[in-house]
Amino acid sequence: MADAEAEVDPASLAAAQRLRRKHSPGVAAAALDQVVLRRRAIAKFGDRAAAMFFTRDGLEQATRPAVAEYHARRLAATGASRVVDLGCGIGTDALAFAAAGLRVVAVEIDEHTAEIARANVAVHDQLRGTVEVLTGDAEQLAPELIKDGDAVFLDPARRTSAGRLWRTEDFRPSWTFVTGLLTSGRPVAVKLGPALPHREIPDAVEAEWLTDHGETVEVCLRSGPGSTPDRRAALIMPDHRMIARPTSTPVRALGQFLYEPDGAVIRAGAVGTLAEELSAWLLDDQIAYLSAEKLIMTPYAGAFEIIEQLPYAEKALRRWVRDHHIGTLEIKKRGIDIDPALLRKRLKPAGPESATLIISRTPRGARVLHARRIAADDHE
Known part of the structure; x- marks a missing residue:
């Protein structure tokens, strides 16, 4: 990685040619790609990016650190001691859960992304032994992984090669599986894109839309202990929360x-x-x-x-x-x-x-x- 990090423009053909003189083409390409992604990740992860590993989709979809830490605090407050993270991506939420004192079993269906998640866990010596990353289908593995007293966190896949998916029937794990967990009575949090229509939210489920540094980044659905059934709220990070109430707002001409x-x-x-x-x-x-x-x-x-x-x-x-x-x-x-x-x-x-x-x-x-x-x- 040191040779790749020394490159001013790691995406250039010249950089690739220089690294191929010292390393195999595969190693050179992988190292340069990580440097490109780490520099891009600074906007989201700050100084942490220098010690992390990414995929292109994983970086884009990864939860921002402050938001992941917020999710972790809320799940820890439910009294659960372990979180089953279904669809962990590159592991940013799993790391936040572990840092909050929770044991984590994380599942990722894509083998390469799962390896990236394991690499991100491995660089945190203080969290060693608290996070296990499994490769497999979350929906298939969930019945054997989820135990009494566990909390569950889901980040359903919302992308295909055609772009972003907004139809809940196209989510993976399936929306039926997600809503089943939300109505299970255990502590459950589901991270979704902020454009989720209200009509798709199951009854008795809390929904909170989050804005971080001026960008509305997600809606999190919550149920079970630690949630407020049917509450709709906006959270402006880190701690400005507005709870929606029924109102009748007048329409008038422009004021000052x-x-x-x-x-x-x-x-x-x-x-x-x-x-x-x-x-x-x-x-x-x-x-x-x-x-x-x-x-x-x-x-x-x-x-x-x-x-x-x-x-x-x-x-x-x-x-x-x-x-x-x-x-x-x-x-x-x-x-x-x-x-x-x-x-x-x-x-x-x-x-x-x-x-x-x-x-x-x-x-x-x-x-x-x-x-x-x-x-x-x-x-x-």
Whole structure:
């Protein structure tokens, strides 16, 4: 690995040629690939990436460290002493469970990915003997692996060569198997993509959408000890939780301020709950923008001050951009069939100034709002 790590551009042909002079083609390719993946993984794992092993899919699908540690704390709080991790990938969740004091039996169907998981376990001397990684079909092995008192964690496969799968009937292990575990009465946590429709969530199951560093990364379904049946919540990492409540949010005209709720708040159905906390209202009953006359800073939404309203006409917007010397132009939109990147290009921004335009559907038609983003330290 040292020769590969010394390469400035490990993905280059020149790097491959240099390593092949010292190593077999297979070893050279594998080492360079790991260096490429480790450098890419820094964004997700920070300094930990330097001692980890990855596959391309495994890196993309791996749980972020802070989120994995949160899952581990919640499972440890159920009183379980062992977790059966079904679909462990490269082992990031399993390592977090072990670090929280849980014994772990992890299952991965892909042999190469399972070997990567074992390698990641092996570099943690302090966890030696606490994590066992098995290769096999989780659905077939589960009946013999899961014992009384165990907690279960699942991360069903959601990808094929055709791309991301959102149909629950295409999950692996099967959705029938997953829901069976969720209704088993034992502590169960299921990590899924955040776009999971509410209608797919079984009765008496908790669902929590998580945002980490501004990105809504997953929904976790929980049942059994340590869960709150039928609760829908948004968690803005590390510790800002909003529980959705039944509300009736009014629709009104634009106020002085506009709020863009976090993706987890929207997915959890907590926009109305947020509106109550902010004394805000909707601009349209189908659009997740809130407005208010008084500014209240919140971790659950981005805040904007409305400077002016502009006509929803491309020619007029292009003239406005030119007249105001706008070179850096952020365009946000909801409920309008436009591509912000293409519109930005057509508006031909050029100049030293910057601006944010928010384009939204309202009951009175589309509105273009020139807005100023308000940072938390602006309001201290």
